[in-house]
Amino acid sequence: MNPLFNSINMTQKLVSINTISKQSNLPLIEFVESWTEDFGARSLRVESDDGKKSNLVLSIGPEEAGGIILSGHTDVVPVEGQDWSQDPFAPWIDNDKLYGRGTCDMKGFIATVLSAVPQMSKLKRPLHIALSYDEEVGCLGAPRMIEKIREKLPPVSAVVIGEPTSMASVCANKGIAVLKTRVEGFETHSSQTHRGVSAVMIAARLVNFLDTLAEQLKTECIEDTGFVPPYSTIHVGVIHGGTAVNIISRHCEFTWDMRMVPSENIDDVLEKFQSFITRKILPEMRRRSPAATIETNLIARVPGFEVNPESPAVELVQRLTGITSLRKVSYATEAGQFQNSDIPSVVCGPGSIDQAHQADEYIALEQMHFGDALIRKIIIEQQKDIA
């Protein structure tokens, strides 16, 4: 017989399996699969191309339409360089808080769902549990999982993505694009600026141009979008280039991101950036060095998310939690990916985003209890006859 878990010791179990995005999540997937099998869960793996990671979709109850998906990501952010007071993968409880990497984001929520699996009986409509990989590195795993859900599962009525929102319903998040721009110039002695093409100096102009675009997005934002900040943002986070003060740099690259309110288009900004390069910067560079190049690659792209407050997913969660306030957030979630596949989506889960991704990440035990209560009510919802 399988051991039973409550949500607290299930969180401890899940956190003890290290699933930092860069490594395999298969040990966690194997544990979840084997533990839930005894309770009648049907499992479907959707693996990454190299087979080192997998999404997992569990289905419980009748194979019928009207299911609710409870969704979370299995990966967590790294701990390197963070000042943890104890081992982040040996969760501990102190002062009614459960500490450890992923307690808040978002193994606590996954644990409230999994520990309730033994109670998921006598369902009139199914419950599905969707666990993704590589969310923290650009929501890379979910698209293929959602595709399989659409292909293999009867139509579902809603998905609840349990990211930490302190149990508030989140009906919108900004869209995100992460990009890397590489500049190749022409190396000469630093005294010969008339011959060389400095990649560092060119990159500086490009960064400055992005700053101008960011300022435009800010000043052109007229409506109160409900996000904090209310406008779309552009930010360059990392820059590397050059080798010595007396060498005109051949190489420079910078990584940047855009966080767009859902009504604004990432491609519009990209187009302005690209046209500045092809019309103004490249011709200047190539007058001195025909081989000079500027290349921009998209590293990750997550669509924005916005649903009507009357969406069945939002209605469900607001009714069951009793919390009617609606929030919009500026961090990425998989909600836009579900919603774009016509699955009504809402983001709602225990814990506060303020504690996510930090040293000594924790979730308040009270939040875990709120999470448990929501899952209990969702089970009852699926046990009811349809009125």
Ligand SMILES: [Zn+2]
């Ligand atoms: Zn998360």
